[in-house]
Amino acid sequence: MRGVWLAVGLIALAAPAAPAAYEEIAVTDGGTLSGVVRFAGTPPKLDPVPVHRNREVCGEQKASEALVVGSDRGVRGSVVLIEGVAKGKKATAEVRLDNRRCLFVSHVSALAVGEKARVNNSDAILHNTHGLAGTATVFNLAVPNRDQSVDITRRLTWPGVVRVLCDVHPHMFAWLIVHDSPYVTVTDERGAFRIADVPPRTYKVTMWHEGFRPKGVDKDGRPLYDEPRTITRDVTIAPRGAATVEFELK
Numbered sequence: 150m151r152g153v154w155l156a157v158g159l160i161a162l163a164a165p166a167a168p169a170a171y172e173e174i175a176v177t178d179g180g181t182l183s184g185v186v187r188f189a190g191t192p193p194k195l196d197p198v199p200v201h202r203n204r205e206v207c208g209e210q211k212a213s214e215a216l217v218v219g220s221d222r223g224v225r226g227s228v229v230l231i232e233g234v235a236k237g238k239k240a241t242a243e244v245r246l247d248n249r250r251c252l253f254v255s256h257v258s259a260l261a262v263g264e265k266a267r268v269n270n271s272d273a274i275l276h277n278t279h280g281l282a283g284t285a286t287v288f289n290l291a292v293p294n295r296d297q298s299v300d301i302t303r304r305l306t307w308p309g310v311v312r313v314l315c316d317v318h319p320h321m322f323a324w325l326i327v328h329d330s331p332y333v334t335v336t337d338e339r340g341a342f343r344i345a346d347v348p349p350r351t352y353k354v355t356m357w358h359e360g361f362r363p364k365g366v367d368k369d370g371r372p373l374y375d376e377p378r379t380i381t382r383d384v385t386i387a388p389r390g391a392a393t394v395e396f397e398l399k
C-alpha cells in the first residue's frame with residue numbers, strides 16, 4: 150500500500166488486483182499511537198465559498214473547510230493512516246456522511262474497506278451526493294428528502310481517496326478516505342489523533358491532508374485547490390506502549 154499512498158493523487162479505487170484481505174484477530178499486547186498535526190508558519194486565509202442555489206436554505210456563502218487551523222496551530226481534518234497492518238483489531242467504524250445545512254458533515258471521514266458507511270440528508274432540499282475516485286464515479290445518489298439515508302458500504306470496496314461533491318451545490322465538497330485496515334483516523338479540531346490496539350512493530354505512518362492553496366474554480370464554480378499533501382514517517386509501537394508522532398503541514 151505504501152506506493153499507493155505515496156502517489157499523491159491517491160487514486161487506488163480502480164486498482165486491478167484485489168488487496169490482501171484484512172484479518173481480524175484479538176490484539177492482546179497492542180500499543181497506542183497518538184499525536185498531532187500542526188500547521189507550520191502562517192496558515193493562508195481561505196476565501197469563503199459562494200452559494201449559488203437554495204440560498205434561502207444554505208445562506209450566501211460557506212467558510213472553506215480545506216484548511217481549518219485551531220488553537221496551537223492544530224489542523225483539523227487531516228487523516229492519519231498506519232500502513233501495512235494485515236492483522237489486527239475488529240473493524241467497527243460507522244461513517245455517516247450527512248448533508249446538513251448545505252455542508253457535508255464531516256468534511257473528512259476515514260474508514261476501512263467493509264466498515265459501514267451511509268449518506269444522509271438532514272435538509273429539506275435536494276442534494277446529489279457524488280463520490281469520485283479520480284474521474285471514476287464510486288457512488289452517485291440523489292437524496293431529495295429530509296432524513297433520507299442510503300447505505301454506501303458496498304460501494305467502498307477499494308482503499309483510496311474518494312472526493313465527494315454535491316452535483317446541485319458546487320460549494321459542497323468532502324473527502325472519504327478508505328483504508329485497507331481500521332488503523333486510520335481523522336484529526337480533531339485541535340489537530341490531535343489517537344489510534345489504539347496497534348499490534349507492536351515498526352510501521353510507516355502517513356498523514357494525508359487535502360490541498361488548500363486556491364487554484365480558481367471549475368466550470369460549475371466549484372473551488373479548486375492544489376494537490377493533497379502526504380507525509381510518511383517510521384514509527385515503532387512497543388507492546389502495550391504509547392508512541393507519539395507529530396506532523397507539520399505546510
Ligand SMILES: [Cu+2]
Pocket residue numbers: 248251275276277315316317318321
Ligand atoms: Cu447539495
